[in-house]
Structures are given as C-alpha cells and as structure tokens.
Amino acid sequence: MxxxxxxxxxxxxxxxxxxxxxxxxxxxxxxxxxxxxxxxxxxxxxxxxxxxxxxxxxxxxxxxxxxxxxxxxxxxxxxxxxxxxxxxxxxxxxxxxxxxxxxxxxxxxxxxxxxxxxxxxxxxxxxxxxxxxxxxxxxxxxxxxxxxxxxxxxxxxxxxxxxxxxxxxxxxxxxxxxxxxxxxxxxxxxxxxxxxxxxxxxxxxxxxxxxxxxxxxxxxxxxxxxxxxxxxxxxxxxxxxxxxxxxxxxxxxxxxxxxxxxxxxxxxxNLITVNGQKMGKSLGNTVDLNDLFEKYGPMFVRLYIVKNHYRSVLDFSEDQLEETKKTYEKFQNLVEITEPYIVEANSVRHTLNITESYDDIDAMKNRFLEAMDDDLNTAVGIAVLLELAKEANKAKEQDTNKLAYIRKVFDELAGDILGLQFEVKNDSSPNANMEKLEKSIIDIRNEFKKNKQYEIADFIRDTLKENGINMIDTKEGAKLEF
Ligand SMILES: [Zn+2]
Missing domain, CATH: 3.40.50.620 (HUPs)
Structure with a gap:
C-alpha cells in the first residue's frame, strides 16, 4: 500500500x-x-x-x-x-x-x-x-x-x-x-x-x-x-x-x-479539549507546556500526543494521563530489558547478531508501517509497539539475540519515526556490570583494611594478582589494572 x-x-x-x-x-x-x-x-x-x-x-x-x-x-x-x-x-x-x-x-x-x-x-x-x-x-x-x-x-x-x-x-x-x-x-x-x-x-x-x-x-x-x-x-x-x-x-x-x-x-x-471543554486563553484553561514537563517529562507529553490519531479530538484528562502512564512504563520496560543486548550487539567484539531477522517481529514492523501509510495512524502504531513490548517480555533472558533485534526495530519505529526517547535507568550492559564488579571488590578490600584485617585485605590483592589483575593504590583510591 x-x-x-x-x-x-x-x-x-x-x-x-x-x-x-x-x-x-x-x-x-x-x-x-x-x-x-x-x-x-x-x-x-x-x-x-x-x-x-x-x-x-x-x-x-x-x-x-x-x-x-x-x-x-x-x-x-x-x-x-x-x-x-x-x-x-x-x-x-x-x-x-x-x-x-x-x-x-x-x-x-x-x-x-x-x-x-x-x-x-x-x-x-x-x-x-x-x-x-x-x-x-x-x-x-x-x-x-x-x-x-x-x-x-x-x-x-x-x-x-x-x-x-x-x-x-x-x-x-x-x-x-x-x-x-x-x-x-x-x-x-x-x-x-x-x-x-x-x-x-x-x-x-x-x-x-x-x-x-x-x-x-x-x-x-x-x-x-x-x-x-x-x-x-x-x-x-x-x-x-x-x-x-x-x-x-x-x-x-x-x-x-x-x-x-x-x-x-x-x-x-484536530484540537485539544480539557476535560471535554474547548481549551482557550480566554477560558483560562490552557495547559502550559513547561508545567507539564515538570510534572511528567517531555517524552511523556510526546507519547500522550502520538498515542492518538492526529485527526481525532484529544481530551486532556486524568483518565487519559493514567492510560498514557501505563503505555509509557511498558515501553520503558522494553528499553531496559533489551539494553544489555543491543549494547552487546553493537559492540566491536559482539556475539549477538542483529542482522538475523525474525518473521514475527518483521510482521509487526510491517503492520506499524502500514498504519503510518494509512494517513499517519499513530494510534494503531502505538498498539503494535505494545505487542512488541509483550514480545520482549516473553523473550526475556532466553532469546538474547531476539531481544537485541526487538530493540533495533523499536528504536527505528518508536525512535526514528515517532520521535520517542527513553532513558535507561538501570544500565546492566556488560561494561556497566564490569564496573559494578570492580567497585564491589575495591569496597570489600577497603572495608577489611578499615577494620585492620590486613591479612584478608592482602589475600584479596594477591588473588587478583594471581589472575593477572593488579590492584594499585592511588591518591584517589584503589584501582584495578587488567
Ligand atoms: Zn499560516
């Protein structure tokens, strides 16, 4: 079409x-x-x-x-x-x-x-x-x-x-x-x-x-x-x-x-109504954008708007905000659970391969694009993206390659076309995990030193050394060198 x-x-x-x-x-x-x-x-x-x-x-x-x-x-x-x-x-x-x-x-x-x-x-x-x-x-x-x-x-x-x-x-x-x-x-x-x-x-x-x-x-x-x-x-x-x-x-x-x-x-x-009433400066019910940003964040506002087809009246009400919140959380969840895999797939020494496609995901992508071709039906587009979010939950921790592919498709449709961006709150990419692990080892050793348990503190340092990792004490604190 x-x-x-x-x-x-x-x-x-x-x-x-x-x-x-x-x-x-x-x-x-x-x-x-x-x-x-x-x-x-x-x-x-x-x-x-x-x-x-x-x-x-x-x-x-x-x-x-x-x-x-x-x-x-x-x-x-x-x-x-x-x-x-x-x-x-x-x-x-x-x-x-x-x-x-x-x-x-x-x-x-x-x-x-x-x-x-x-x-x-x-x-x-x-x-x-x-x-x-x-x-x-x-x-x-x-x-x-x-x-x-x-x-x-x-x-x-x-x-x-x-x-x-x-x-x-x-x-x-x-x-x-x-x-x-x-x-x-x-x-x-x-x-x-x-x-x-x-x-x-x-x-x-x-x-x-x-x-x-x-x-x-x-x-x-x-x-x-x-x-x-x-x-x-x-x-x-x-x-x-x-x-x-x-x-x-x-x-x-x-x-x-x-x-x-x-x-x-x-x-x-089409226009925006506020609790079913026309919005206007003279009516004193205009909703200021900066106020909305403070309360909900700009991406929430963008989602609120693209969730509706542009030719239908958009009512600004608590019910609608609640509905948007649910959708927002589902997309946020998709982004968080797929983050480590897309980071891995895009890294230099990647083991995941996002060039391999999945028929069920491609079918969703096609339905999304068909909706866009049909007079920019973003309402249907969002419904398809919600299915994609469900699919990500199903594949969770099992099919890591598929998770990376889902994320790639999501970034293209929700990001490039609908202009939605989600922040990853809890980064669990391999790099971030490695940093967390390093910090934990250093914290444990510091705790032993603080309690004057130098034998255990040295044992940690020596064990690391045996495995080819040097722990160096600097003015800013200890560091690991691989
Ligand atoms: Zn004009």
Whole structure:
C-alpha cells in the first residue's frame, strides 16, 4: 500500500503524489510568539514533526518551512483589537521585538525538549515586510484588494469566486456575522486586512505606499510559502482552527496572485479539549507546556500526543494521563530489558547478531508501517509497539539475540519515526556490570583494611594478582589494572 493522506480539500484520504518525485515541499503555520507555549502548540508541531520524520524515513527529500508570526496577529479575528505582541510588550514593558524573541526562544527550547526536529527553514514575518508590501501591491493592481481613505488595504473576498472552497463556507453563511465589531471602512464585513494603518502609538510599523503601517496576519504565510516553496507546493499543515479564516484567506491571496493552485494537500490536526471543554486563553484553561514537563517529562507529553490519531479530538484528562502512564512504563520496560543486548550487539567484539531477522517481529514492523501509510495512524502504531513490548517480555533472558533485534526495530519505529526517547535507568550492559564488579571488590578490600584485617585485605590483592589483575593504590583510591 502506498502512502495515503487525508486532504481537507476533498474530505478524503487520497494517494499521495508529490509534484516532483522523491521530493516534498511542506509549509506549516508556526506560532505567534507572544506567550509561553501550551499543549495545543505541542500537538500541532509534534504531529507535523511526525509527518516530517515519516517522510524522511520513506526516503523523501523534504523542504519543511515553518513561519514565526512576530507581527500582525490581532486579538480579534475581524481585523479589530490590538496586535497580540504589542499588547504583551506594553504589559511586560519590553520592546515588541524583545517579546517576540523571548517567546520564540521559549518555543524552540520546548520543541527541542519534545524531540521535535527543526524545520528546514524557519522564517519570521518581520523579515519579509518588503515581499509582503509587493504582494499587497500586486493584489491591489489586479483588482482583488482596495485601499481605503483611512490607509488600510483590504482583500475583497467577493472578487475571488472560489472563496470558501476549503472550509465549505459560503458568503451567504454570513461569515463575519458572528463578529460584532467590524472595521467600518470595509466594503463588506467578510473582507480581511492585508495592510493596516498604524496610528501614532503603534510600536511596530513600516513605511509603505499606503502610509506607515503593518501587515495583516494571513498575508505572511502566502508570501513566505511562495518565496521558499514556489507557486504550488505539496502539503500545507496547521491546526483545525486555521481552516477558517486563516487558510481560506491564504488560498484567496496566493491563487489571486499566481493564478495557479496554491497547495495540493491541506492537512489539519484536530484540537485539544480539557476535560471535554474547548481549551482557550480566554477560558483560562490552557495547559502550559513547561508545567507539564515538570510534572511528567517531555517524552511523556510526546507519547500522550502520538498515542492518538492526529485527526481525532484529544481530551486532556486524568483518565487519559493514567492510560498514557501505563503505555509509557511498558515501553520503558522494553528499553531496559533489551539494553544489555543491543549494547552487546553493537559492540566491536559482539556475539549477538542483529542482522538475523525474525518473521514475527518483521510482521509487526510491517503492520506499524502500514498504519503510518494509512494517513499517519499513530494510534494503531502505538498498539503494535505494545505487542512488541509483550514480545520482549516473553523473550526475556532466553532469546538474547531476539531481544537485541526487538530493540533495533523499536528504536527505528518508536525512535526514528515517532520521535520517542527513553532513558535507561538501570544500565546492566556488560561494561556497566564490569564496573559494578570492580567497585564491589575495591569496597570489600577497603572495608577489611578499615577494620585492620590486613591479612584478608592482602589475600584479596594477591588473588587478583594471581589472575593477572593488579590492584594499585592511588591518591584517589584503589584501582584495578587488567
Ligand atoms: Zn499560516
């Protein structure tokens, strides 16, 4: 079976065909850096990191672009309210650039903890103001956008006949009707801002043909994806809450400029609920990532997320945490019981041979890969890995070669593809055992010396010597020399 991806455009799982064979261009909407990352960020970026890892595993050459929104994302969705970063700059009494940089650093630190690979290109909106102004100019020239006497530039959604094709919404649905506040210089409430005029107090602003101002949120993604991935690219990702209006607006902007399809596959991860309720800053129930790391550790969080299929709602609750704990312990156990054998198999003078494969383990591996091919079904993937953990328990201490092989397969599937890493708490590799044995002999001899039982202490030293091992007393204590 080839790789299938659920495309939000068609609401169907489709066979994946890249534009250029063996290559993938992927754009994922990055964070707006105005606050500490929460579990919702973790879900989106772990999901797309897993896609990225799986594409790499399958041998694709991937150009993965992710933006950093450091300007222009307003508090209100209808082009009203303050810029989120400016608002934070005022409360934290920092320069807005310092706010953006602080939270961008925090974001990347958290992603590193979660073993999320860095995108090929990470680009900031503020680094692309020239290109953004060019794109807005082009939209005005082509008649898709209008400039108001207040100095704002809006996209006229009625000019783009296919507006709504991703979300399935139509203008008759009264798209902006639910928003009470609508900027009064818009021709239609559904129109969205490409460029906003900055007033005197606004902190982040740039000169433009329409006066000093700053870009709207949606335009940065159209501009940066085109710059790094071209007019049409393979995959565009983001959270489900980005389908409308953000991605709908991106399509309208990009396709109006190029006259070509923007993206072939739109991929969206579902959202996180907290005890069955929507999570949101305004609801006061956001789960801060650093708090979670402190409580459970970052790998637990990663497992919690990949345990669920990315298109299902993930509920954050005690029951779910308990369930994850059990799975985590089983994987930890697999890693611990297989550790000595994989270390041995990878050592220079190894006696175990992991090139010999086992049909039952290979069958599990195939089922795991089939699940990944089926729209990245990590939930099934985790179930298969649990079977592998059971198999490791069965082979425990009997079939050492098989244990090494199980571990090799686990590292490939859980490690390389799902990005999970487990620490070995109790190292029982031959080297570690040898060190423990040395330390024990030295401790025993020291104890006899301390009690002035020199005869026994010397007997230990002489016996070692007879066997070709010298015990040397140094300033730092005794040492064994082989
Ligand atoms: Zn975006």
């Amino acid at each position: 080839g790789l299938k991806i659920y495309n939000t455009f068609t609401r169907n799982k489709e066979d994946f065909k890249p534009i250029t064979e063996g290559n993938i261009g992927m754009y994922v909407c990055g964070p707006t850096v105005y606050g500490p990352p929460h579990v919702g960020h973790a879900r989106s970026y772990i999901v797309f990191d897993t896609w990225y890892r799986y594409f790499l595993y399958k041998g694709f050459k991937v150009k993965y672009v992710q933006n950093i929104t450091d300007v222009g994302h307003l508090v209100g969705d209808a082009d009203e309210g303050e810029d989120k970063i400016q608002k934070k700059a005022i409360t934290e009494q920092l320069d807005p650039v310092a706010v953006a940089y602080k939270y961008e650093t925090m974001y990347f630190d958290c992603m590193h903890e979660l073993n999320v690979l860095k995108p090929t290109i990470s680009c900031r909106a503020t680094g692309h103001i020239i290109e953004i102004i060019e794109a807005v100019k082009e939209l005005v020239e082509k008649g898709y956008a209008y400039v108001t006497k207040e100095g704002n530039v809006y996209y006229d959604v009625r000019k783009f006949k296919e507006y709504g094709k991703l979300s399935g919404r139509t203008l008759d649905d009264n798209i902006s009707g639910e928003r009470i506040e609508v900027a009064d210089d818009k021709q239609n409430p559904e129109d969205f801002a490409l460029w906003k005029k900055a007033d005197r107090t606004h902190l982040m602003k740039w000169p433009s043909p329409w006066g000093e101002g700053y870009p709207g949120w949606h335009i940065e993604c159209s501009v940066m994806s085109r710059k790094y991935l071209g007019d049409t690219f393979d995959i565009h990702g983001g959270g489900m809450d980005n389908v409308f209006p953000h991605h709908e607006c991106e399509i309208a902007q990009s396709e109006a400029i190029t006259g070509k399809p923007f993206v072939n596959y739109f991929v969206h991860n």
